[in-house]
């Protein structure tokens with residue numbers, strides 16, 4: 137089986153890909169962050185460049201997966217965030233966030249699904265954010281497009297279930313790697329104190345959830361919160 141991670145070049149994505157590679161064959165994509173400096177193992181994992189706004193790139197990636205002739209678990213992690221309040225968020229800011237966070241996820245799922253249908257097995261795993269629920273100020277593009285991603289996953293779960301394909305969301309809270317790295321120590325402390333488990337999430341927590349969804353054939357259309365119980 138191959139785990140295909142779209143948008144796995146962030147610190148969080150690389151760590152998750154590395155953890156999953158102990159159990160599965162993993163191919164992970166990057167867009168701007170060239171993995172040339174990564175260690176050999178990661179260079180292998182981050183084998184594919186894919187800009188999800190490019191139909192040609194998507195088609196090349198799907199052809200790559202088709203050539204592998206293996207069961208596929210697709211993990212969609214790519215994201216674009218616009219930290220702007222609604223009044224300052226232009227229509228093109230919104231469109232880019234929706235395109236990267238939701239529309240491209242649907243486009244890729246639609247193109248990978250026929251490969252899954254051939255094998256009567258497939259897993260779609262979409263990575264979302266707790267902000268789709270908490271909707272904090274400044275996330276009109278990010279949180280709302282993640283919300284659209286979550287609903288899209290539920291629709292796909294109903295449409296593809298009869299082909300042995302499940303579609304689920306993992307909705308992440310605050311992770312130690314990635315977005316949280318850009319915040320100040322004071323902000324992180326404040327966030328940590330709001331999390332019942334008293335700590336930020338780890339890449340291992342994310343990899344564990346993906347493994348669970350891959351193994352489960354009766355979990356479908358779910359939104360699994362990985363957030364320490366916020």
Ligand SMILES: NC(=O)c1ccc[n+]([C@@H]2O[C@H](COP(=O)([O-])OP(=O)(O)OC[C@H]3O[C@@H](n4cnc5c(N)ncnc54)[C@H](OP(=O)(O)O)[C@@H]3O)[C@@H](O)[C@H]2O)c1
Nearest residue numbers: 143145146167168169187188213214215265308311314315
């Ligand atoms: N880290 C957190 O605390 C946290 C919390 C909640 C949810 N999440 C979710 O977890 C996932 C990973 O988060 P992160 O913090 O690692 O985010 P990140 O650092 O912003 O990384 C975003 C990823 O998306 C890729 N990407 C952006 N635009 C793209 C495009 N046009 N085409 C293809 N790939 C594109 C980036 O590739 P390049 O860098 O190569 O351009 C990168 O791999 C996201 O879906 C995010 O919403 C994270």
